[in-house]
Amino acid sequence: MADDFKIAQPKQYQRLFLKDDIRPDGRALTGCREVKIHVNTVSSALGSAMVCCGNTRVIAGIKGRFAEPTINNPSSGYLVPNMILPMACNTKYKPGYPADSGVAMSNKLETLITDVTDLMELCVVPGKVVWCLNLDIVCINDDGNVLDAAVLALSAALNNCWLPATHVIEETGRVVVDPEGEKTKLELKFIPISVTLSVFDDQTLPDPSEDEEKIQCGSLTCCIDDQSKIRAMWSSANLADDVLSAALIYVKKRASVLLSVLQKVSKTS
Amino acid sequence: MPDPKRNCVPEGAIEPPLLQKETLVPLNSVDKNKLRADGRKWNELRALYMKVGIITKAQGSVYIEMGNTKLTAAVYGPKEILRREEFSLKGKVTCEFKYMPFARAHYCEPRQDFEEKMISKCICEAMEGVILLERFPKAQVEISVQVIQDDGSALALALTAASVALINANIEVKDLVVGTTLRFFENSDVLVDPTAEEEYGPFSKYTGGAGFHLAVLPSLSQISYLKQTGKIEQTQAKDCIETCWETSLRLATGVKNLLQGSIEENVQR
Numbered sequence: 078m079a080d081d082f083k084i085a086q087p088k089q090y091q092r093l094f095l096k097d098d099i100r101p102d103g104r105a106l107t108g109c110r111e112v113k114i115h116v117n118t119v120s121s122a123l124g125s126a127m128v129c130c131g132n133t134r135v136i137a138g139i140k141g142r143f144a145e146p147t148i149n150n151p152s153s154g155y156l157v158p159n160m161i162l163p164m165a166c167n168t169k170y171k172p173g174y175p176a177d178s179g180v181a182m183s184n185k186l187e188t189l190i191t192d193v194t195d196l197m198e199l200c201v202v203p204g205k206v207v208w209c210l211n212l213d214i215v216c217i218n219d220d221g222n223v224l225d226a227a228v229l230a231l232s233a234a235l236n237n238c239w240l241p242a243t244h245v246i247e248e249t250g251r252v253v254v255d256p257e258g259e260k261t262k263l264e265l266k267f268i269p270i271s272v273t274l275s276v277f278d279d280q281t282l283p284d285p286s287e288d289e290e291k292i293q294c295g296s297l298t299c300c301i302d303d304q305s306k307i308r309a310m311w312s313s314a315n316l317a318d319d320v321l322s323a324a325l326i327y328v329k330k331r332a333s334v335l336l337s338v339l340q341k342v343s344k345t346s
Numbered sequence: 347m348p349d350p351k352r353n354c355v356p357e358g359a360i361e362p363p364l365l366q367k368e369t370l371v372p373l374n375s376v377d378k379n380k381l382r383a384d385g386r387k388w389n390e391l392r393a394l395y396m397k398v399g400i401i402t403k404a405q406g407s408v409y410i411e412m413g414n415t416k417l418t419a420a421v422y423g424p425k426e427i428l429r430r431e432e433f434s435l436k437g438k439v440t441c442e443f444k445y446m447p448f449a450r451a452h453y454c455e456p457r458q459d460f461e462e463k464m465i466s467k468c469i470c471e472a473m474e475g476v477i478l479l480e481r482f483p484k485a486q487v488e489i490s491v492q493v494i495q496d497d498g499s500a501l502a503l504a505l506t507a508a509s510v511a512l513i514n515a516n517i518e519v520k521d522l523v524v525g526t527t528l529r530f531f532e533n534s535d536v537l538v539d540p541t542a543e544e545e546y547g548p549f550s551k552y553t554g555g556a557g558f559h560l561a562v563l564p565s566l567s568q569i570s571y572l573k574q575t576g577k578i579e580q581t582q583a584k585d586c587i588e589t590c591w592e593t594s595l596r597l598a599t600g601v602k603n604l605l606q607g608s609i610e611e612n613v614q615r
Contacts, residue, residue, distance in 0.1 A: 138446065143362045155356060
């Protein structure tokens, strides 16, 4: 009976819960789902991480290829992020490639990591060969708030990325990778963390689940880095001024919690 | 042609060539007691881990791990066919097999290439032989297999995963499908459940020979799917198929125990 009411009138269903200061999945109004991060899950990648945010599961993997640098930046490598939302993770994604929401997310990720590392570190032979790192984030299960999980997985993967040793063959000038050589860790200038809040009836609910995402009036995503600087903000809701400032205070607190989880995992690995 | 729906790598990006250290050395001895690189005997399987129900919106789903080969399978259906082509008394099965971009030693493009399309068709045909299609006329079942990491034996594991996901989705099947891979070398060395290096590594000490992928229906004692590549004598081929068969039956008991455990867990809840 409750399920029928949930399908027939989802907004009313949500309002009944919010009146008692609780969300339909049992969380407090400002409660977030438990986040687990595992790094180095995929040994065929240069760096990888899996993030489980409640039931939402996302895997990020970094693969490297050689490319020619541009004439203007002869020593700069490339970082190419992409979000993949396959048909398997949720019924709302159709087979065939790629989903529009995935394209939008790839765009957001690209703006977020434009300055995350010194691209000169990705140089192999100046003017000739640079690393081009493909950062692919694949969603395994979409139970709401994929963007936050994706940014966290990307940060964790970048934080644990080891570039293999390269060797230039003198006779031919060809660059090869030495799989048994000493690897260099990719140094990051900052670690981006994103926090999403969904707006429903003048209330902001952090970390929306899939049911809440379907009926929300809009959402606010704020990306903060480990030096407490705001890196990006996207909002698609009508927000009052005081709601926005309260939300930003919450985002800072939540981001520091996520950052401590990430740093704890990176230290032990 | 740059893809407008993705962040693209610069043109001319290539896989980094590896430093060639070892030359290909064929073995002369046929010693069945010799251990492999990871400490296994010639006919020993890697440890299997399985977890069902990992994708919330899918009717059936499973995450399967065998050594370092990890993949997920999701089943959606039976659901309405969107394009009504011809009236059919039997249901339809579609399958999508995809490597994640970081799954293999080289970068896998996000579009399905012909190898993945071929494997999708193989899984589809194998499952068509096992599902009772008459139970859902005018409907279709969508199977989606995503490979997180391929450390050898991905096709056989995908067949096993697809059948476990179908059982988890309560779709009526004749039997469980269990797959194994076997690698036969020119010096008559045989390795069951090869790792990626043993199966297609360029610097493995083994060259030539043949590869077998076999999927069986354990209770019905029938072969569901057989694929052989390479070159092999008739008598040796027969021995290889028998070895594969015995290994599949051994694996089937493991898979059945894990499935039973997960069903009991669900019933208790």
